[in-house]
Amino acid sequence: MREETVAHTIENIRIASASSSGLVNLSKVFKSYVVESIATVTFGEGFLGEGMSERIQRLVEENGKLLFELHLEDLFPSYKWLEFFTGLNARATKIFHGWDDLFDELIDAHIRAVGGADEGNSDFVDVLLALQKEDSRDGAVLTRNDIKAILQDIFGAGIETSHVLLEWSMAELIRNPNVLTKLKEEIEETIKGKSTVAEDDISQMEYLRAIFKETLRLHPPAPLLIPRESTEDTTIQNYMIPARTRVFVNAWAIQRDTEYWESPEEFLPERFLRNSLDFNGNDFKFFPFGGGRRICPGVHIGLSNFELVLANLIHHFEWKLPNGMKERDLDMDEAPGIVVKMKSPLLLVATDSQ
Numbered sequence: 001m002r003e004e005t006v007a008h009t010i011e012n013i014r015i016a017s018a019s020s021s022g023l024v025n026l027s028k029v030f031k032s033y034v035v036e037s038i039a040t041v042t043f044g045e046g047f048l049g050e051g052m053s054e055r056i057q058r059l060v061e062e063n064g065k066l067l068f069e070l071h072l073e074d075l076f077p078s079y080k081w082l083e084f085f086t087g088l089n090a091r092a093t094k095i096f097h098g099w100d101d102l103f104d105e106l107i108d109a110h111i112r113a114v115g116g117a118d119e120g121n122s123d124f125v126d127v128l129l130a131l132q133k134e135d136s137r138d139g140a141v142l143t144r145n146d147i148k149a150i151l152q153d154i155f156g157a158g159i160e161t162s163h164v165l166l167e168w169s170m171a172e173l174i175r176n177p178n179v180l181t182k183l184k185e186e187i188e189e190t191i192k193g194k195s196t197v198a199e200d201d202i203s204q205m206e207y208l209r210a211i212f213k214e215t216l217r218l219h220p221p222a223p224l225l226i227p228r229e230s231t232e233d234t235t236i237q238n239y240m241i242p243a244r245t246r247v248f249v250n251a252w253a254i255q256r257d258t259e260y261w262e263s264p265e266e267f268l269p270e271r272f273l274r275n276s277l278d279f280n281g282n283d284f285k286f287f288p289f290g291g292g293r294r295i296c297p298g299v300h301i302g303l304s305n306f307e308l309v310l311a312n313l314i315h316h317f318e319w320k321l322p323n324g325m326k327e328r329d330l331d332m333d334e335a336p337g338i339v340v341k342m343k344s345p346l347l348l349v350a351t352d353s354q
């Protein structure tokens with residue numbers, strides 16, 4: 001399924017390259033790729049009808065904005081009535097119905113299709129519906145609302161994080177041509193003349209894995225992770241943190257701290273070749289997926305989505321900046337948000353390498 005989605009993405013890049021501007025908006029391409037990939041795993045290819053990808057993208061974007069914006073009603077809860085004047089209530093209700101209608105349609109379509117999908121091809125909604133039946137036999141019930149909440153969690157947490165990471169990695173590759181060349185060499189040596197990179201080839205590419213880690217170090221998509229609340233009074237470096245305080249962990253700053261990293265501002269994937277540092281949350285100098293009980297459950301799908309498409313994009317195309325732009329001119333500014341995107345869309349020129 002992922003290989004098909006990658007093939008579709010390569011096609012989209014060829015179409016964009018043939019347009020009058022010849023520019024590929026990689027921010028857009030990666031977003032569509034991730035939505036298609038996660039949506040197919042979640043509710044199956046057959047349900048990805050006309051306009052579905054755009055519909056999900058709009059909901060994810062609006063969700064992100066609502067979470068990040070400053071709302072006076074949050075600071076002054078007793079002025080809750082404000083939300084009727086600021087339009088917050090109307091926007092929140094609209095987006096709630098957007099998700100709710102989408103999930104109702106999908107769940108109903110899966111229920112109607114029962115018996116159609118063979119076991120090997122079942123998607124995540126099929127699995128949840130099967131669990132719902134099993135659970136109800138034991139008296140515990142997975143409700144339709146539970147299923148919708150799980151689906152919303154996947155789309156809310158999995159899409160933006162994954163596509164911004166791809167954008168940052170491609171931007172760093174363009175700014176660091178020596179890294180790009182080394183990656184291309186690794187890919188070509190591994191696939192030995194095959195026309196495309198398959199899932200099975202990926203496990204042999206250790207430099208690609210190091211690029212994944214180095215992008216996560218410099219550009220953790222969720223730089224403050226997800227907020228936590230202290231359960232008891234704690235003292236850290238003479239600061240007393242009372243119980244029930246909202247705590248943010250600044251992974252972004254820790255992963256650029258000169259105390260732990262040599263030349264932390266530089267993109268050097270090699271630093272991950274010399275050690276066994278991983279992203280499983282066990283080392284508190286590198287934890288881009290968080291850690292502990294609430295560590296990201298999407299680590300492996302995030303990793304697979306990243307490596308397969310990046311390796312194929314580098315194999316199939318030669319990439320360069322448009323209009324004689326120099327590497328140092330590439331805008332690496334971050335846009336504010338819970339998930340940190342590039343401020344300007346990443347526009348590149350792609351030429352077929354075959």
Ligand code: HEM
Nearest residue numbers: 157158161162222225226288289290291294295296298302
């Ligand atoms: C490279 C891509 C991704 C990155 C960098 C990332 C990062 C994170 C981080 C930092 C957290 C907070 C963990 C903590 O506070 O300890 C998190 C939570 C979460 N992620 Fe991811 N994530 C990615 C992809 C995904 C994908 C693909 C999915 C689902 C398909 C997903 C689902 C979730 C969910 C459901 C949570 C909430 C877990 C909880 O609170 O129990 N993530 N992610």
